[in-house]
Amino acid sequence: MCIVYEKLMACVASVRAKTDFVPETALVLGSGLGNYAAHIEVETIVRYDEIEGFPVSTVPGHQGRFIFGTVGGVKVAAMQGRVHYYEGYDMSDVVLPIRLLRMLGAKTLILTNAAGGVNFDFKPGDFMMIKDHISTMIPSPLIGANDDRIGPRFPDMSHVYDEELQDKIRRCAKKLGIQMREGVYIQLTGPQYETPAEIGMVRGLGADAVGMSTVCEAIAANHMGMKICGISCITNMGAGMSSKPLNHKEVQETADRIAKQFEKLITELITA
Numbered sequence: 001m002c003i004v005y006e007k008l009m010a011c012v013a014s015v016r017a018k019t020d021f022v023p024e025t026a027l028v029l030g031s032g033l034g035n036y037a038a039h040i041e042v043e044t045i046v047r048y049d050e051i052e053g054f055p056v057s058t059v060p061g062h063q064g065r066f067i068f069g070t071v072g073g074v075k076v077a078a079m080q081g082r083v084h085y086y087e088g089y090d091m092s093d094v095v096l097p098i099r100l101l102r103m104l105g106a107k108t109l110i111l112t113n114a115a116g117g118v119n120f121d122f123k124p125g126d127f128m129m130i131k132d133h134i135s136t137m138i139p140s141p142l143i144g145a146n147d148d149r150i151g152p153r154f155p156d157m158s159h160v161y162d163e164e165l166q167d168k169i170r171r172c173a174k175k176l177g178i179q180m181r182e183g184v185y186i187q188l189t190g191p192q193y194e195t196p197a198e199i200g201m202v203r204g205l206g207a208d209a210v211g212m213s214t215v216c217e218a219i220a221a222n223h224m225g226m227k228i229c230g231i232s233c234i235t236n237m238g239a240g241m242s243s244k245p246l247n248h249k250e251v252q253e254t255a256d257r258i259a260k261q262f263e264k265l266i267t268e269l270i271t272a
Contacts, residue, residue, distance in 0.1 A: 005150060007096070008100060012103050015104060024106065026077050026101040030082070035263075040069040043070070054096065086191040091216060114251045118209055130214070133160065151225065157219070162228055168229075176265060185208070209234060210238060211232065
């Protein structure tokens with residue numbers, strides 16, 4: 001873990017050479033949701049490839065840069081695109097951006113993603129607040145020697161998603177007239193979409209939405225003591241739940257369709 005810490009501090013130094021901005025809130029913008037950056041009063045932009053040793057996202061719809069600025073006077077650092085385990089990175093690199101945001105000063109983390117609906121009550125275009133997650137299908141980002149400078153060896157996971165932030169999401173959604181589903185999110189490795197049998201399996205495990213990100217980030221953030229909340233945009237239904245084949249274009253098209261609602265919700269959540 002010492003190597004992880006040294007790499008993390010090298011990333012901190014790279015960012016600090018470009019900006020002394022200290023964010024209060026960190027925001028991860030998932031597939032098709034990156035245009036929210038237009039709502040930020042920008043102070044500095046730092047591309048991932050400008051940061052020493054930093055993983056670079058390779059997925060369409062993920063621009064790969066940090067936006068530092070303010071939303072309604074609140075200091076925000078937004079990740080315009082994330083990296084995924086399926087891109088071939090070590091899990092410690094996948095969560096390095098989250099650890100970096102905490103080291104830069106962010107205490108609150110808002111995670112967003114595009115997800116497949118597993119719950120038959122859901123439909124494409126719904127929002128789901130993440131109340132809990134299932135991580136057993138992916139390697140833990142905490143595997144290996146622990147470094148107490150990052151977090152404890154055995155972090156409690158009883159309340160990963162902060163209950164006060166959950167209440168705030170509910171209030172913000174109600175104020176804006178947005179229906180907010182609630183449920184459990186499960187992360188699989190990807191990059192292939194799930195089979196109908198796998199969708200049946202994760203539903204049996206208690207999942208309401210499935211995706212290829214977020215959970216590992218939440219684990220790393222919780223390890224470092226951040227307050228966390230998560231919102232999934234249900235962009236498609238899981239395999240076998242509709243007659244339509246799954247593809248990334250559909251994910252982006254649905255995310256584009258609900259982008260305005262999403263942008264209003266995130267702004268209200270940050271500034272409330």
